[in-house]
Amino acid sequence: MTAVTPAPFALGPIELFIVEFDGTEADPSVLAALNSLDAGGQVRLVDLVVVGRLADGGLRVTELTDLAALDARLGASSGLVAEGLIGQDDIEDAAAGLAPGQGVALAALEMRWATALSAALAQAGGRVAHVALIPAPAVNDLVAAALAAAPAGSPAHAPEGADPKERA
Template identity: 35%
Template sequence: MPEFRYGPVEFYLVGFEGERPDRATLDALVALLEKGAVRLLDFVLISRSESGETSIVEVEDDPDTLELGGYAPDASGLAGDADIAEFAELVPLGGSAALVVLELAFQRELASHLAAAGGVVLATERVPAPVVNAVLDTLEHENEGE
């Protein structure tokens, strides 16, 4: 069976107040890292001034910026300049966000098993959690009326 070093990765742009994520936001990430549910590949802080000027801090360039429970990105630089520029456009003027690149642990194993079996993932689609929950709430409400 092929052993992949990395599985599929996901980019998350997480907005927050101020120039740095709060402790609760970082603790949520650290909890997932501790469980082995995700692997942190890259972490970039993006801030935009009211005039639209963008400021970028790559965590590996400034390790004292964030306390991630001793975790450091495993693939710093994976979020390239083009990725960062694209996501920076989504940060509101006067706002800040963290661009977090994560590998979901099960996806690497799934990719290895599928490749060994000759399977090829032809497409994936993510449905955001708020949408899934709203649809299921609606369905449950409709089923209660039957």
């Protein structure tokens, strides 16, 4: 029996971030942060959809390619790798609980740092069974609680003045 060598992956793992906000348009600073990550090679913006609930209850759905004013600010990120990856079902699910005047952004981000790991796992016959994303506020709250409960002088005890919540 001959072992099959998997082809290199064209894309690494993709995480779908759903971010709720007040207003019907995403804050430009959030889009700039996405661009910064993309430019740094850490992640790649694969697809982006911004949804706003209008006063009449309808939805305004805007794809990144429709945001001409943002194209210059996002630079290379506007050349999406998999436009349409975020589907209508994703949009409807994310917008279901929005009140008028609220919005949500759906960002599909490729975790570029994990591409080599994914390929190595596939080559070895392994696979990632589950990934859980723990939001930064929850992680920092848990770390702060653990450090506060650690006995003074223990390796887990926070150094004087350290506040893990400041590292969110």
